[in-house]
Amino acid sequence: MHEAICRQAERTPDAVALRGGGRDRSYRDLLDEAAALAGRLRAEGVGPGSVVALCTERSPEMVVAVLGVLLAGAAYLPLDPSHPRARLDLMLTTADAALALTDEEGRVALGTGGAPAVPVRPLAGADLPALPVDWRGYRAPEEVVDGLSYVIFTSGSTGAPKGVQMTHLSLANRLSWMQEEYRIGPGDVVLQKTPYTFDVSVWELLWAFLAGATLVTAEAQAHRDPQEMAAVIAREAVTTVHFVPSMLALFVEEPGVAACAALRRVICSGEALPPKLVNKLTATLTTVRVDNLYGPTEAAIDVTAWPCRRPEPDPTVPIGRPITNVVAYVLDDDGALAPLGVPGELVVGGDCLARGYAGRPDLTAERFGTVHVAGRPQRVYRTGDLAWWSPQGYLNYGGRIDTQVKIRGQRVELGEIESVLNSHPLVTNSVVLLRDDLGAAPTLVAYVVTERHADAGDVSEAALRAFLAEQLPDHMVPLRHVVLPELPATANGKVDRRALPAPPARVRRPVRVGSPSA
Known part of the structure; x- marks a missing residue:
């Protein structure tokens, strides 16, 4: 796909390709910046078969980085800077990432609590050694065509996220179909608003550039x-x-x-x-x-x-x-x-x-x-x-x-949340449900059985949420927790999920006018 984007840039070099961050980038500007980054990556030994992590908030520079990684012949691995350090390290190690490109938030996320798991480089603006990469006339080597385009992690039922390795062939087929079906072109404007750790972002990031259209990046958290x-x-x-x-x-x-x-x-x-x-x-x-x-x-x-x-x-x-x-x-x-x-x-x-x-x-x-x-x-x-x-x-x-569910459009294995909960030293067993009977939106509820000697404060809702937040992204942390003496069971000994009770209603204390809490 990045080869096809280069062909489009040769046809419409002066058209606006990317808008965001207070400036417009022409197709020429976009590919010049991406090629410069690709040259920096090549100088560091990145090439076909490599995986390069990106740990950054959404920005035009993030879009440039995706193209730069592809032009270097590598696959990109998107990481969310808000995720716990342990989870980010696991993804980097599992995907065998060569290095990570970061903005300031990403650099802090990967460096919190010790040295980063892989070498960390700035996303943009660095005056580092580079090998020449020319996007004009670019042709992808055969080993790139047969290789990976990206690695995106999804929730895993075993307690560890799963890194999906996507091929260039499959991505090319998907985007070619999309253009054939919808026929965008110059004058069209595509909005990039999906978090780039979610695979929908891939077509948002690349499709416009295949057709001479313009991509606009929303502000970092605007999609909410x-x-x-x-x-x-x-x-x-x-x-x-x-x-x-x-x-x-x-x-x-x-x-x-x-x-x-x-x-x-x-x-x-x-x-x-x-x-x-x-x-x-x-x-x-x-x-x-x-x-x-x-x-x-x-x-x-x-x-x-x-x-x-x-x-x-x-x-x-x-x-x-x-x-x-x-x-x-x-x-x-x-x-x-x-x-x-x-x-x-x-x-x-x-x-x-x-x-x-x-x-x-x-x-x-x-x-x-x-x-x-x-x-x-x-x-x-x-x-x-x-x-x-x-x-x-x-x-x-x-x-x-x-038991796989969708939360805010992102796929989540409830077993992964249960696995993390069960690693709490005071939790002996747990079940997590997505309930749709507690309000306007479906709500994750965790049911936990604790050690008999557990202090109530150590397994309170706030304490369990804090424990999970150290290892899971925010959308996977249950909003409600219910401590039970035991989990209900069916006749064959399996957990009877239908018998799990709704969490008790939260009591709201009345506030008197003129009182200190008012």
Whole structure:
């Protein structure tokens, strides 16, 4: 893809490629900066087969760094500076990163509590030795074409995150399909708002540059604020944007949505999409096209797509049909093709699959396997999702088979949270649930059984949250904790999750006017 971006820059060198941080970068500027960074990386021995970590907040410099790593022939590994140091070190080691590029927040994150796990270099602005890299006429070496484009970590049920190793072939197929389907070009503006540790960010980062369009970077934490999202979409005349459905639900309630007159494409993925959101948005912005996409991180961002109808009439929005060069099968419990309308596990294959998980051949063998369809073997990924085919030939989503859930659009294995909780010296067992009966949004609740001698203060809700926050990102830390004498069990001895009680309501003390607490 970075070779194709170089070709586009040669065609439109003076067009605005990247806007953010108070300045516009032309395609020429963008590729000059990326090539300079690639030269610095080459001088440090980075090349085909290398992995370079990025630990930074969202910024135009982050976008330049992604292109620079790719031009150096390496794969990029995005890291969130807000994550605990132990988790960042684990990712660096598992992915076998050669070095890390950081801004100030990233440098502090990787250096807190001791020396960084890998050499740390500044993201931009350093006058360091470099080997020449010319983006004009650039052709990717064969070992790069056959190699990795990025490594993105997802939550793991064993207590350790999993590093998905994505190939250039799968990424190229995904972005080529996207351009064929949506046809953006000069005059289009794509908003980069998804955290770059989430695979949706990959198309946000690269797609615009393949088509001569402009990429606008939102401020570092702006994606959490629907009012700010409406403002930047209107101000920058954004034509193309992605929303996780839970954020779309907040966005459509903003008064500023009506001012987003340039918006033409809204891509949704990450969670089940309610039809009422589609219908409310398209009633407000009558020229907007909404598409519902589906795909696991292990299969190049998205593997199926559904162009939403106006209005979208069904109780749930389908996830659609496989994209170009991708196949999807629904298998029953015996591994045979399930009949139409019968739910089964969704497995996907074709030019979309990751190479596997970094440093985990056992897990790769477990999740990536072979199926025989029409007598032919085919490599596939077992998604762990339930789906069924409609008679009209499109897929419907039926939820998770296991305990994997989506929180703020990010995939989380509840087993990882439980594993960390169980490592607490005073916790003997735990179960984590995502409950949707406690308020407006689904809430993570942890149920813990503690040592009998445990002091209440040591296993209080605040204490357990603080313990988890040292090892897990914020979205994986349960908001509520319930201490139980034992976990309820079914007749066969398994934990009876349905019998776990709702956490008690929090008592709010009345505040007297004029009192010190008022």
